[in-house]
Amino acid sequence: MCADTAIATTAANDRGKGIFITILGNNSALPAFGRHPTAQVVTVNGQDVLLDCGEGTLMQLQVYNIRWARINHVFISHLHGDHYFGIFGLITSLSLFGRVAPFHIYAPAALEGLIQNMLSVANTHLCFPLHFHALPEGAALLVDEKTFSVSCFPVAHRIATHGFLVTAKTKGRKLLPEKARAYQIPTYFYQRLKAGEDYETKDGTIIKNEWVTEEGPHPLRYAYTADTVFTDSFLPYIAGVDCLYHESTYLSDNEEKAQARFHSTARQAAEIARRAGVRLLLLGHYSSRYQQLDAFVAEAREVFASVIATEEGRVYEVRLNAGEQDATAL
Numbered sequence: 001m002c003a004d005t006a007i008a009t010t011a012a013n014d015r016g017k018g019i020f021i022t023i024l025g026n027n028s029a030l031p032a033f034g035r036h037p038t039a040q041v042v043t044v045n046g047q048d049v050l051l052d053c054g055e056g057t058l059m060q061l062q063v064y065n066i067r068w069a070r071i072n073h074v075f076i077s078h079l080h081g082d083h084y085f086g087i088f089g090l091i092t093s094l095s096l097f098g099r100v101a102p103f104h105i106y107a108p109a110a111l112e113g114l115i116q117n118m119l120s121v122a123n124t125h126l127c128f129p130l131h132f133h134a135l136p137e138g139a140a141l142l143v144d145e146k147t148f149s150v151s152c153f154p155v156a157h158r159i160a161t162h163g164f165l166v167t168a169k170t171k172g173r174k175l176l177p178e179k180a181r182a183y184q185i186p187t188y189f190y191q192r193l194k195a196g197e198d199y200e201t202k203d204g205t206i207i208k209n210e211w212v213t214e215e216g217p218h219p220l221r222y223a224y225t226a227d228t229v230f231t232d233s234f235l236p237y238i239a240g241v242d243c244l245y246h247e248s249t250y251l252s253d254n255e256e257k258a259q260a261r262f263h264s265t266a267r268q269a270a271e272i273a274r275r276a277g278v279r280l281l282l283l284g285h286y287s288s289r290y291q292q293l294d295a296f297v298a299e300a301r302e303v304f305a306s307v308i309a310t311e312e313g314r315v316y317e318v319r320l321n322a323g324e325q326d327a328t329a330l
C-alpha cells in the first residue's frame, strides 16, 4: 500500500481541490446484487464529469445527491449497452428540466446518429446546445480547461474502446517571493514565473526560472480503463498515475473466459497496476456471477498491495500526503 495516496469518503458538498470518484455503477453487462451498469462521476477541482453512462445513471445520480445539472461533459468509452444506455434518459431529462448551458458528449462516432434518431422519432427538441465530439482512433486531449483536463487512450476490447485520463491541474511552479524581489522582478510577471518562464531584465540579463521558483504541487491524475482484455498496450498512458480504475470482470478461475470476452481478471488488473507503477488500484465491472467482492481484493493483493474493490455509492478521494488509505461508507 502506498502511504501517501489516500482514499476516503467525503460529503458531496466538501469536494474542492483534487479528484473525487463517485461510483454510480460498477457491474458488468447485467445488473446484479444491487449493482448497476457502469457509470461514475469524477469531481476534479470542483467540476463534475461523467465517465460512462450505463442504464439507470440518472436515477443513481439522484440517489447519491449529485447535482446532475452541473455536469457539462460526458465521456463514453465504447458502445456496449452497459456503458451508454443511460445517455438517452439523461439528455432528455436535462431538457425537461430546462437546461440552457451547453452539454458535451465525447463518444464513438456512431452514438451521434443513435441520439439523433432517438430525438427525431420522439419529435424532441433539446432546449440546450448538445455538442457531440467523436472519439479519435488513438489517444488525444479532449478537454483542456483551466483547472482540469481529460484525454483518451485506446484500450483493447471486442469493439473500439477508449480509457480516459483525468488530470487535476495545479497552479504551476511555486513562487519564491523573496528571491523574485531580490532579482527585482516586477510583480506583474509573477504569473508567468509560475508558468515556468524565465525573466529578462532591461539590460538583457536572463533570470532563470529555477532561481526564483520551486516545483509546485504534483497534479493528481486518475486513469479509467473501461473494458479491456489484459494487455500492456496502454501502459504509457497510465504510467505513474495516482489512481487507476481497472476493470476486473472475473477472478482468475475464469481467466480463459476473460480472455475470450476481452475482459480482465482481478489478478491481471493488479499486474497492470504494478507494471504501470500506479499508486492505488480501484477494481470494478464485476461479473454478475460474483456476489461477494472480498475475493477480488485478495486475488489482486497477491500482486499489488494498494487495492480497493469499489462499491456503489462510495466516494473515493485521491489526494497526496494524507497518510493512511481509508475507505468508509457514504
Ligand SMILES: [Zn+2]
Residues within 6 Å of the ligand: 078, 080, 157, 227
Ligand atoms: Zn464492453
